[in-house]
Amino acid sequence: MNGKKLIENCGKGNAKAQKVFYYRYVDILYATIQRYVKDSAEIDDILYQGLMKIFDDLKNFNYINEAALVGWLKKIVINESLMFLRADFRTIYKVEEISEIDTNSLTSDDQLAENDLTEIINQLPDGYRTVFLLHAVDGYSHKEIAQQLAIAEGTSRSQYFKARNLLQQRLKNDYGKEFGT
């Protein structure tokens, strides 16, 4: 079943189509949520709420291509995750100094694997990590981030650059790697 037909059937409330849709996209959605939320129970809740919203809005979705669909799905679950996190953001942004990143778990042969890079990012405080991921990985602008997190645009920018500088410093110190801007 191609994507357009699947979306149409899901929009009509076809149970089989909904099941196919769920099993096709649930892993991508799970991975996206996992970037922002660490607790598994919270991930389940966000995923469930996000999927309910997706199935409810699918009848209004105009299918163009697979990338657009995935982008739309990711946006919904990211919004759900941010809604979940929003209550804690005030406390998160009170943190002035970034704690030391534990680099012991990283590979020791002076080589940095993809997993290690994601691990370093995951060790960032929640506020910095969220802003960094939203801008660097999911392509949100600082304006969008400010709107989503209910913070000033300047705060988003400063948080992002602080996180970026910290990452560069750690990678240079621990692995002797320098990344361009």
Place this chain on the structure above:
Amino acid sequence: MIMEKNLEHEIVKAFQEKDSRQAYPRKDRIWQQLETNLKKTKGTHIFWRIAAIVLGFFLIAGAFAAISIVNHQKNVNKLLQKENINLLQAIDSLQNITPEIITETKIIEKEVPVYIQTEIQHQKNMPEGGRILDLTLENNLLKTQIISEREELQTKIDSISRELLTLKTNVSKISEPEGKNKKTEIIELKSEVYDTLYQKKSKTENPKIKLQLFTNPGKKEQMQMNSNIFNK
């Protein structure tokens, strides 16, 4: 291996690779929950759809009813306006007619009560009700007195009429040419009767009236007496 490359680019690549390897471990459990919830929502969607259809039907019916009522009312208003105009015209025409003045004379008789002032002082002081009662009692007494007097008079009239009858019969007998003895006897009886009756009567009714006997040389004495009594 990551060489000197753009940090953001490397991070995006790293996460893409990581995402592709990710598998959600509780997907079956979440699907079951999701399926039941979707069925429920589907049921509610159907219910609301039917409800919306019914509501829409009622709304349309209501709108049609309202339009028809408004039209009906407009027609009724037009009719009423026409009637109103007709009535106004009728009123105008009636107002323009000159009125005929008919004079009627009515004679009303009024009873004017005349109050007679009595001399008795205590009667003046008495209340009106008491006075009326006294007057009615007095009136009743007078009435009974009048009735009794009338009865008395009636009995007298009757007796007189009877006497008159007997007298007539006697006169007729006298006038008959049969036997002289009989004639004299009757006249004697008659004179006795008259004597007793009128003498008594005169005494009771009017004591001033006196029996007077006038002598007439041409006729018999007894007959003259009778005629005088009747003349009185």
